[in-house]
Amino acid sequence: MSVSTCPSEPAEAAEGGLDAIDRAIVLATQSGLPLVPDPWGAVARPLGLTGEVVRARMQRMQESGVIRRIAAVPNHYRLGYVANGMTVWDVDDAHIQRLGREVATIPGVSHCYRRPRHLPEWPYNLFVMLHGKSQAEVERQAEALRERLGEACRDHRILYSSRILKKTGLRLARQPGPPR
Structure with missing residues (x-):
């Protein structure tokens, strides 16, 4: 699953539109959601949160425009579409x-x-x-x-297409310190 962020449209939070918890969630998901039965819980556990909190915060970030979309992005090359x-x-x-x-x-x-x-x-x-x-x-x-x-x-x-380009969205830089 892919999560596309768009910080040029900030939410009503701290610096850059993200509070520390939202930023930690974006960092944890910017390479994609885990393909497991409970992706929200898998993201939440290392952050000391619940899956419901992660889902609700991501929904709020999507509604405010910080996250553009959450979608499955298949690798069509691996599926044979070359x-x-x-x-x-x-x-x-x-x-x-x-x-x-x-x-x-x-x-x-x-x-x-x-x-x-x-x-x-x-x-x-x-x-x-x-x-x-x-x-x-x-x-x-x-x-x-x-x-x-x-x-x-x-x-x-x-x-x-003559070559495959790296397909990633915007990435946030990691900052030291735990989310709080």
Whole structure:
């Protein structure tokens, strides 16, 4: 499980939006929640807290914007999905909001974003990440996506990943001393 923090939107607490206990919880979870039946308890025990306290504090931090999301993030490479294509689409602006929402629901789409065009070099305004076990599979997905976009789509490209980058969010530096 992944925990994404966003300290640029501070909560109503001490320095940086986190009190010492919240900071200890973020430090304990920033590499992910443990994959055990009681992840809240597993995080809580070394901190001298209860699982309920950790869950409630993380929920509060999420509601205040300190934590953006708590989600499962599978390693698609280990699952055999080694062809990763960022597809970029030139979609008619009059239809992009509706079509973007539709595209985001398609199985196999892990990311779907509207981005500004940079004309004349870059006419693409819809970015959609597709994953497959081969480039041919990604190309089939892109063709199905092209059909779904219909007349609103003028052009597209597939940009394949050439290497795996480290995928981590923001990390807090550890500070000496116990949480209190």
